[in-house]
Amino acid sequence: MSKKSLVFLLIPFLLFSAAFSASADKKEERLWEDEIVYSLMVDRFNNGDNSNDEGVDYSDPVNKFQGGDFQGIIQKLDYLKDMGFTTIMLSPVFKNEENGFHGEWVDDFYETDPHFGTIKELKELVDEAHKKDMKVMFEFVTTHVGQNHPWTKDPAKKDWFKKEAMVSDNSWINGLPQLDLNSQEVQDYLIEAAKWWIEETGIDGYSLSGIDQAPLGFWEDFSAAVKEQNDRFYLAGTASGEASEDLKKYQEAGIEGVIDSGLTKPLRDSYSTIDISSKSLMDVWEKNNGAYPEPHSLGALFDDRNSTRYTKDIVENKQNPGARWKLALFYLYTQPEVPIVFYGSEIAVNGDVPPDNVPLMNFRADEELMEFIGRLGTIRQEHKALSRGNMELLYEKDGMIVFKREYEGETIVAAINNTTKDQTALIPAEKIGNNKELRGLFASDLVKSEKGEYRIVVDREMMEVYKLADKVGFNVPFIISIFSVFIVFGLFMYFAWKRGKKRNPYEQNE
Template identity: 45%
Template sequence: MKKALITLIFICTLVISSVPAYAAIERENREWQDETIYSIMVDRFFDANTKNDIDVNTQDPLAYNGGDFQGVMDKLDYLKDMGFTAIRLTSIFDNTDGGYHGYWVNDFYKTDEHFGSLKTFKKLVQEAHKRDMKVIIDFVTNNVSPEHPWVKDSSKRNWFNEYREISDLNNQDEIKNGWVNGLPDLNQDNPEVKEYILDAAKWWINETDIDGYSLPEVNYVPESFWSEFSREIKKEKENFFLLGITAANSTVDLDTYKSAGIDSITDYQYSGNLRNVFAATNQSFSPLNDNKVQKPEMQPLFFDNEMTTRFTRDIVKNKHFPGARWKTALTYIYSTPGIPVVFYGSEIALNGGEIPDNRQPMNFRTEKELIDYITKLGELRNQLPSLTRGSMEMLYEKDGMAVYKRVYQDETAIIAINNTSESQNVTLNNDQIEGGKELRGLLKGDLVRSKDDRYDLIIDRDEAEVYVLAKKSGINLPLIGSLIVVYVLFAIFIIKIRKRRVR
C-alpha cells in the first residue's frame, strides 16, 4: 500500500508538471526596470503604533495623521500580494513641527519621532528584504527647515544661498539658487555642505541597508553636485538606485540628469499625457508615442504623486467611473517600457485635489475589485520578461483602442487595451505576428487562434487583455494518458485498502 501511495504521488506530480506554463518563471538577477514601486507618504498610510501619535489630528489635513514605520511593516504582505516589488517612502528624517510630509528637515541623522525609531525602520527594511522587496527613501538635498540649527549658526551663513524667492520656474539660475516656499536653500557648491550631505547619505545606506534614494526637487540642485553624489553613493552598495523627483511645474532636460548619474527621472509632461489619454474614453494614444528619453525602460511611469492632484479627480471631472479608467490606465504602464510607480491609495481610486487634499489617509476597508485587478497585473509583470525587457512595437492605434507587441528572446506578448466607449475588433496579420499559432489571454482568459494567418481580437469596452503567443493547443494525449494512469493507480490503491480492512 505504501508503494502504491508513493507511486500515486509521483504520477500526480508528473501530471501537474505536464500542464503547459503560460508564463516565464520568476527571473533571477532582477534589474530596476523589472520592479514595480508602491509610493507611500508614511504619515498618511497606516497608524499601527499609537505611542507615536504626538500632536496627531486626523481631522486636520495639515497636521500629523499618525502613520508610522510599523504601519508600513504591517502592510508589507498586502503590498507583496498585489505584486509590488519595491516601496518608496517620502522623507523619514526628523522634521520641525508640522512637517508631516518630511520636507522640513531638522536633522539628517534622526528619524521623525512621529514615525518611529531608527531601530524600527531598520526592522522595516529587513522585513521588506525577507519578502524580496526593495526600499527607497526620499533624501532631501535642496533645503532644510527654517528652524534647523544651521540657520541660526552665523558660522554656517555660507552654507546657504542668499535669500530670494523663485518667480520663474523655467529660469535655471533662480530654481537652483532660490528659496522654495521660504525654505533655506542649501549651497551645494560649498565643499562643507557637499561633504555633509554625502556623509549622511552614505551613513543611511550602511546603517539601514536601503536600496535607493528618491531625490525631491532634483532639478533645483546643480547637475555638478549630482555627478559627484551619484558617483560616491553608488560605491556604497551594488545596484543602488537613484530616482530623481523633479518639481511638478518645471521644464527639465531629463537626459542631463541621467548623464549626471541619476538612474530614473520623473517626467511630468509625459505623466500629464497619460492622464489626458486615460481619464476619459476615445482618446488617441499618439501623445504617448513622444517619449524620446534615453533608456525608456528606466523611466518612472506614474499618474500622480504627493505633489499633484489625484488622477481619480480627473476621471470624476470627466464623469467616468474611476475603476474602469484606472484598470486600462494601469494596464498600460504595467506593460510598456518603464517602471510603474503607484501612489498609495490608487488601488482604491482615492480621490483628492490640490495639496493637502491629495494626501488623504489610506482606507483599507474598501471593495477589492481594483485591488484584485492590480494583483493580476502585478503577477503578469513579474512573470513575463517581455513586459519589462522586451522591444516595443505599436501594431494598431485608433481613438482609444491600442494593440502593441513586446518581444524578449523567444517570448512574445500582445497587449490589447480598449479605452473606448464601444467593443472593438482588431485583426492582426502575418506581417505583424507569426501565423499558425494562438494567442492565450492571461488577464481575462481569452483565446485567439490563427485563421488563415490572421488573429481576430475582440475586446469589450473598458477591457484589456495580455496575450502570449504559443503553439496551437489541441488534444493533449500525454496529459490524458497520464490522467488515465492516475485513475488506474488510484483504483488499485482503494482496492488494496478495502482488502486490508477485510482481513
C-alpha cells in the same frame, strides 16, 4: 511492499525535488526595471504606534500630523505585497520642524522624525520588508532645510545657502532656505549622510527631488558613493524640466530611475475620459526610447503628492472612476517604464492640490480595484517582456490601442479599448507570429491566427494582455503517454501486491 519497491516509487518525487531546487537556485536577480513601486506619505498611511502621537490632530489635516509611522507600514506589508508591490517609496523621514508632517522641513539629517518612530524601527521596517522580498526607499532631501534649521543661525554655514529662497508651487517648500549645491562642503555633508543611512538601516534606495537644482558632478559623486555601499542601490529622481534630451544626463550620472514627468499628462488625458486617442502615449515612449540610455528604468506615474488626484480629472469629466482607474493602471503596468503607484490609488482617492491630495489613508478598500491591481502585478512580474521588452504599436484608432512587447523570445500583446463600443482590431500575423495563438492572461481570451491575421475583440472600456504561444490541438502522443503511465503504474502495483501475498503465508491461508 518491499523497500526496493518503495524506493522505486520515490524516485520520480526525488527527481522533481532536485529539478525544483535547481530552478530555485537559478532564480534571476531582480533589477530596478522589474520593480513595482508603491509611493506613500508616512504620516498619512497608517498609525501603528500611538505612543508617538504627540501633536497629532485629526481635526486639522491641512497643518498637523495625522499619526502615520513606521510601525503602521510594517503592519501593512502583507496588504502591499498582496497587491503585487515589490518596492515601497517613503516620503522624507528626517527629523522635521514642528508640524512638518510631509518631511520637507528638515531639522536634522541624522535623525528620524519622532512622529514616525526611531531609526531602529525604520531598520525593522526594512528588515521585515526584506523577509517578504520587498525593498524600501525614502526621499533624501538635498535642495533645502527647514526655516529654523541650526545651520541658518550658524555664521560658519553662511556659504552653505543660496541668497534666493526656494521657489515652488508647493506651499510646503516655497520660501524655504535653499542649499547651495555648488558648495563642496554641502556636497560632502549630504553624501556622507546618505552613506550613513544605508549603513544604519540597510535601506535599498533613495528618491531625489529637484535633481536639476544641483550640478551634474554632484550626482555622479552621490551615485558612486551610495552604490559603493550597495551596488544594487536604487536612485529615482524628479526634475522641473520635462524634455528627455535635458534629463538623460542625470540617468547617465547614475540616477537610473529618472521620473518620466512627460508621460503623466498624456496618460491622464487619455484615460480620464472616453473615446480619446492613445497615440500620444506611444509618442512619449518612442521619444524616450531614442533619448535615454536606459529607457526601461524611467519611473512612470500619473498621481503623486504634487498633483491633483487622478480621480478629480475623472469626476470633472463626468466619468465612472472604477473603469477609468482600471484603464489607466492597465496601461501603466503594461508599458515599459517602472510603474509608481501613489498611495490611495487602490481606493480611487479624490483630492485637489496639496494638502488636499494626501488624506489619511482609508483602508475600507475597493476590493475589486485591489484585486485588479494584484492581478496586474502578478502578470508583470511573471513576464519579463513587460518590464524589459521593447514596445511596438500594432493598432490605434480613437481610443482602441494594441501594442506588442518582446524580450528574449517572449512576446506579449496588450489591447485596451477606451471607447463606448466593442472594438475589433485585425493584426497581420507577420507582425506577431505566423500560425500561433494569443492566450489571454487577464480575461482568459484566446485568439488564433486565421487567414494570415489575428482578430482581437475587446469589449467597451475593457482590456486584455496576451502571451504568444504555439497553437494547441489534441496532442495525441502526450495523451497516450499519460495513459501509459497510469497503466504501467497499475500493473506495477498489481505485481507488487501479488508478490507480497506470496511472501505472506498467513494471508494465503485465511
